[in-house]
């Protein structure tokens with residue numbers, strides 16, 4: 001009984017191998033293509049895909065006879081979206097600081113899988129996780145399971161945890177002294193040697209980014225986002241330790257001083273950057289540091305969480321500083337700082353993430369600039385610009401499409417109707 005089964009398995013594998021070697025070609029036909037790089041739609045309406053890569057971009061004449069073709073009609077085709085700052089382990093509970101105490105790592109992994117699959121359906125083919133709500137590494141396990149082909153999901157990059165000082169945004173500051181032994185979801189470090197150890201552990205368990213909380217936070221109890229938490233020495237150790245392992249550092253930095261210290265020390269991206277000043281903008285521009293302003297989360301606080309006790313601090317701070325934050329962000333955009341799309345959403349409705357595009361347009365980007373901020377520029381921030389974020393030959397086939405023209409109305413990005421990840425269709429209006 002074993003032999004026939006084995007031989008049929010071998011034949012099946014040979015078929016699969018032959019299929020891959022021959023290359024499976026698919027054509028996508030659409031109204032227009034925004035390639036993620038050019039300032040206007042490119043002069044093409046066909047993309048040819050072989051296995052998981054784009055091999056050719058042009059017009060109908062490039063389609064070899066007999067090639068299966070997905071005709072998207074009046075759709076605009078773009079690179080898959082990249083969310084440079086999210087936390088997909090959450091379940092949308094506004095009391096997220098205690099969420100990790102109530103739920104096991106396994107439970108969070110399942111929640112994460114549901115969330116990231118929802119995001120993929122909305123066009124988010126890549127996510128960078130800015131640390132998440134687990135003592136363990138649940139989202140990195142989900143990443144590995146997706147990469148191994150066990151589940152369909154977006155590409156996941158990022159940090160296991162956020163690293164903060166005692167009493168910082170990665171600590172739980174609302175317990176009494178007697179409960180000081182309770183396990184927190186972030187990593188709490190004090191001094192250069194604890195920083196080194198934490199970073200070595202993060203890399204050991206699979207982080208491909210390091211996330212440090214250089215200032216206090218909006219969403220946590222008992223700390224102030226206008227303070228600086230890490231010393232210069234701790235910061236430099238963090239960048240040195242991660243840098244020697246070729247792992248980039250994202251610095252959560254609200255206060256102007258924390259932004260400048262992070263840029264000087266060598267952080268690759270600044271998260272939030274709420275209290276930017278002119279000097280910080282000039283430094284970021286000069287060093288090519290990316291800014292991830294995470295506007296969607298502020299909008300979400302104000303739209304859905306009014307009256308939430310858990311988020312009262314975040315709501316109050318957002319209301320108080322919103323105008324100032326937006327004014328400086330507009331300045332940063334005009335100065336040519338590399339501003340990219342990142343939502344900071346924690347397991348909320350997947351369809352809410354695309355609000356980041358419309359928020360960036362509201363504060364001064366053109367629709368094309370906003371699309372680049374969530375595709376080619378974000379890919380550059382990830383260090384993956386040779387494979388992701390552009391519709392061009394040789395790139396991985398991560399593509400999305402919307403009906404009509406998103407350059408005429410950025411809100412069209414909220415209605416993604418076609419998604420391809422790694423050459424496989426995961427959503428299509430064409431049956």
Ligand SMILES: [Zn+2]
Pocket residue numbers: 085086087130344
């Ligand atoms: Zn965040």
